[in-house]
Amino acid sequence: MAEAGAVTETIGQAATQARVTEARRFWRVFMSRSLVRIGMVIIVALIITAIFAPILAPYDPYAQDLSQTLANPNTKHWLGTDSLGRDTLSRIIYGSRTSLMVGLVAVVVAAAIGMTLGLIAGYYGGWINPIIMRFVDGLLAFPMILLALAVAALLGGGIRNVIIALGVSLVPVYARLMCGQALTVKENDYVTAARAIGASNARIMLVHVLPNCFPPLIVLMTMMMGMAILAEAGLSFLGLGIKPPGAAWGAMVSDGYQLLLTNPILAFAPGVAIMLTVFAFNMVGDGLRDALDPRLRGTL
Amino acid sequence: MAALLTVKGLQTHFNTDRGIVKAVDGVSYHIDPGETVGVVGESGCGKSVTQLSVLQLIPSPPGKTVGGEVVFEGRNILEYEANGAQMREIRGGKIAMIFQEPMTSLNPVLTIGRQLTEMMELHQGMGKAEARARAIELLGMVGIPDGAKRIDNYPHQFSGGMRQRVMIAMALSCSPKIVIADEPTTALDVTTQAQLLELMQNMMRRLGSSLVMVTHNLGVVARYANRIYVMYAGRIVESGDAKEIFGHPKHPYTIGLLSCVPRLDECGKKERKLVPIQGMPPALINMPKTCAFLPRCAYRTARCEQEVWPELRPVADRHYVRCFDDIGQANVCK
Amino acid sequence: MSANETILEVNDLKMYFPVTKGLLGKKVADVKAVDGVSFQLSRGETLGLVGESGCGKTTTGRCVLRIYRPTSGTIIFDHDEISNLSENEFRPYRKKISFIFQDPFSSLDPRQSAGSIVGEPLKVHHLVKSRAEYKERVEELFRMVGLDPMMANRVPHEFSGGQRQRIGIARALACDPSLIVCDEPISALDVSIQAQIINLLEELQAGNKELSYLFIAHDLAVVRHISDRVAVMYLGRIVEMTDSNELYQNPLHPYTRALLSAVPIADPAVEEKRERIILKGEVPSPLNPPSGCHFHLRCQLASPECSEAAPQLKDVGNGHKVACLKV
Incomplete structure (x- = not known):
């Protein structure tokens, strides 16, 4: 609107003189919402927990103590023990390793493949675009869990196969977003300028198009971390994920679920861990989206 | 001759995290009946913000008109509620505004006819049929041929110049006393610009309205304005x-x-x-x-x-x- | 090399963009953006290309830059025919044919530093041997366009519009070009900044007599000011081309006259006496241009024969060329 234009005009003038670095603005917007701050705290805590699990965990998560099975929370076992007498808190702490690793690796693998496909499809266009994108659309037609189930059924369970399954099922999301981004970015004059300079296609794609496509993809990666962690828990719950005795939150919910009426803490504790983690990643993703929004650049 | 509109010591500030931007800092001017006034300056000089402040169209926050008065028909209209009935009656009815970008100033999902008649039904209490007939007449006046057919078209079916003609028709629909045109032709080609400016000048003469022309183009002002205000730094x-x-x-x-x-x-x-x-x-x-x-x-x-x-x-x-x-x-x- | 040597010669250039429909991309029509344009540009000369939006001036410039591959016609640059070269064959010419784009905001990559934007052509064409030489050359380019080399590490949004356009000009000069296609280089800038950029372009040319500009703009006063010769385009064709003073003092084509009269002059005393020609209607779509002379539907002088054959650009003396049957 014209009114808004007049305002940005005024503020834009100010921006050129009073110089505020982009990084500072980013942090200010990013940290301005309390939910985002809470999310960041949870994620940082989660990462610390995963790294220092052996130090933080009071017990060996695999050690069975058959004299202490299904103990209620007490001073020795803060969250009680399971049917094999393993300390629930220690298993949740170790489970954070599984969740984070599965989430991170699956998302990075999916992003790498999906972004490459999307970048090529979006940048070259022509006949390449429909070929890649129809394939991707085909993948997208399957629900994520179904696709992961199929892969797990084909390759069997285990952490590696869970990662493959989740990775494959996330590829289309990245490919689509990247393709759309590349289509928009390549219309910018600076891409035309790079061509007129004589830059090669590879250089234009890597130096000019890719970095300018990043912001929404980073947001997506963050949010997908939460989704992947949730999906891993789902697969583990269905028995297709981490093999026992490995500690995984989904498998713990699955185990505890049978004793829901007598020992609800067994299912609730890992459930809350999953919930908090997914919530944290979504909040941080939201915050990133606001902070990276170019329309907000120069304001706040 | 009494002035139609008198602005005294107008101040509009914007709050930004770098400090208060004094976009308009004590601007006084007047508009006489029937004259064309040019307001000239570069972007950021406060020429647009001044006009928006007069009509209380400054988005708040971050903007706020903090001082001065705008006297129109004997009343300080800055005292009116920004979105109250009195201000709405002035806006569009007695003081109309034409913006620079005709694409974003028209609602893309409503027909031209709906947008034209809405104002007349609102401000002049016309019936549907009467407003429509008047709208077709207006389209003809602003040089849109075949108005009876074009009235049911959507904004994207018009070219930039034609959309600005529609904007002019909308501005004139309630026979305003003052029309404020904010860079009305900047986005258009020179020959289209000449067509539209000529049209606006003729319409103003016909209605006896005053025109405030906000622009950075000195030539346009030289050709059409009687009086000029040069603005710099608010x-x-x-x-x-x-x-x-x-x-x-x-x-x-x-x-x-x-x-x-x-x-x-x-x-x-x-x-x-x-x-x-x-x-x-x-x-x-x-x-x-x-x-x-x-x-x-x-x-x-x-x-x-x-x-x-x-x-x-x-x-x-x-x-x-x-x-x-x-x-x-x-x-x-x- | 003599000053009058032709650096660029464009003959009967056509650029049609297909309009496709349906899944299979069936071609249903052509947008005739450029429809038979011919001109010559000498070394050290500035040729202005003016016209309203959609007249094909930008497309013509982009064909010369080989951003588009022309549909037909020839482009001869420094004795070499370049219109049909492949991207790899054309790459060496990109050092010699440079460009400045209109929008100083979108023509600079927001994530690159000013220094790496200016230095990119040097890297792409391997024109520097060492890191030190690269840095030195970039600093030299910054100084040439009046920017402080200390600012090389900043990103574009930290610069004002005028400074950004200077970065664009520095990039254009990086490979020491002999032709710069300037596509509306000042129209996005504030009036008080425009003069700085115009003067910079003039100074650069004064410092290098071999530098030619193809200056594309819609602002006739600016084009008159900077150009030696001016070509006026309407719907994909050149309708009039001559020395810039001659064009303004003695316009012959009815469209040129209307265009000139539409530009207001910042002097009410002059304005009172000027003739104002207000054109009827709007520019027709290049998808379906009128037959014969593209201007005949809006022309005051038009007669039936104007709609039959397209008038050729003919010399009426002293290199003043007009495409009109009535002249």
Whole structure:
């Protein structure tokens, strides 16, 4: 609107003189919402927990103590023990390793493949675009869990196969977003300028198009971390994920679920861990989206 | 002759995290009935914000009109509730506005007819059929052929020039006393610009309305305006009759503007080098008390650096300048 | 090399963009953006290309830059025919044919530093041997366009519009070009900044007599000021081309006259006496241009024969060329 234009005009003038670095603005917007701050705290805590699990965990998560099975929370076992007498808190702490690793690796693998496909499809266009994108659309037609189930059924369970399954099922999301981004970015004059300079296609794609496509993809990666962690828990719950005795939150919910009426803490504790983690990643993703929004650049 | 609209000491500020931007800082002017007034300045000088403030259209936050009054028909309209009934009656009904970008000023999902008749039904209490007939008549008046058919089209079915014609029709639909046109033709080609400006001038004469033309284009103002206000850094730095301003510009900024733009009727680079105004417009935050144009001024003296920026003072009949010195430069273009 | 040597010669250039429909991309029509344009440009000369939006001036410039591959016609640059070269064959010419784009905001990559934007052509064409030489050359380019080399590490949004356009000009000069296609280089800038950029372009040419500009703009006053010769385009064709002073003092084509009269002059005393020609209607779509002379539907002088054959650009003396049956 014209009114808004007049305002940005005024503020834009100010921006050129009073110089505020982009990084500072980013942090200010990013940290301005309390939910985002809470999310960041949870994620940082989660990462610390995963790294220092052996130090933080009071017990060996695999050690069975058959004299202490299904103990209620007490001073020795803060969250009680399971049917094999393993300390629930220690298993949740170790489970954070599984969740984070599965989430991170699956998302990075999916992003790498999906972004490459999307970048090529979006940048070259022509006949390449429909070929890649129809394939991707085909993948997208399957629900994520179904696709992961199929892969797990084909390759069997285990952490590696869970990662493959989740990775494959996330590829289309990245490919689509990247393709759309590349289509928009390549219309910018600076891409035309790079061509007129004589830059090669590879250089234009890597130096000019890719970095300018990043912001929404980073947001997506963050949010997908939460989704992947949730999906891993789902697969583990269905028995297709981490093999026992490995500690995984989904498998713990699955185990505890049978004793829901007598020992609800067994299912609730890992459930809350999953919930908090997914919530944290979504909040941080939201915050990133606001902070990276170019329309907000120069304001706040 | 009593002025139709009088603005006194208008101040509009914007809150940003870098400080308060004084976009309009004590602007006073008046509009007489039936005249065309040009408001000239570069982007960021506050010319648009001034007009939006008059109609209380400043988005708040971050903007706020913090001082001054706008007297229209004997009442200070700044006292009205920004979205109250009284202000709405003035907006569109008595003072209409035409914006620069005709695409975003029209709602893309409503037909031209709906948008035209809405105003008339609202402000003049017309019935549906009556408003529609009037809308078709208006489209014809602004040079859109086949109005009866075009009235049911959507904005995207019109070209940029045609959309601006629709905007003019909308602005004129309630026979306003004043039309404020904010860079109405900047986005358009020169021949279309000439068509539309000519149209606006004719319509204004027909309705006897006053036109406020906000633009950075000195040529447009020279061709159509009776009186001119030159704005810089949120203030009026020079005002007067068009012939006087262009013939005997007194403020260094006006002189600078006139000599930095190539003119169609003068020879090329071999004959005259353009004289740019050095530097950039200020950011309007924490401005010093001295003249805002001082850092860029080619005529500055020791006095300018020591004393507070003076108020507008008369230098000739109806010609006011905000400068200490009498910088006598006859037509710079000769 | 003599000053009058032709650096660029464009003959009967056509650029049609297909309009496709349906899944299979069936071609249903052509947008005739450029429809038979011919002109010559000498070394050290500035040719202005003016016209309203959609007249094909930008497309013509982009064909010369080989951003588009022309549909037909020839482009001869420094004795070599370049219109049909492949991207790899054309790459060496990109050092010699440079460009400045209109929008100083979108023509600079927001994530690159000013220094690496200016230095990119040097890297792409391997024109520097060492890191030190690269840095030195970039600093030299910054100084040439009046920017402080200390600012090389900043990103574009930290610069004002005028400074950004200076970065664009520095990039254009990086490979020491002999032709710069300037596509509306000042129209996005504030009036007080425009003069700085115009003067910079003039100074650069004064410092290098071999530098030619193809100056594309819609602002006739600016084009008159900077150009030696001017070509006026309407709907994909050149309708008039001559020395810039001659064009303004003695316009012959009815469209040129209307265009000139539409530009207001910043002097009410002059304005009072000027003739105003207000054109009827709007520019027709290049998808379906009128037959014969593209201007005949809006022309005051039009007669039936104007709609039959397209008038050729003919010399009426002193290199003043007009495409009109009535002249």
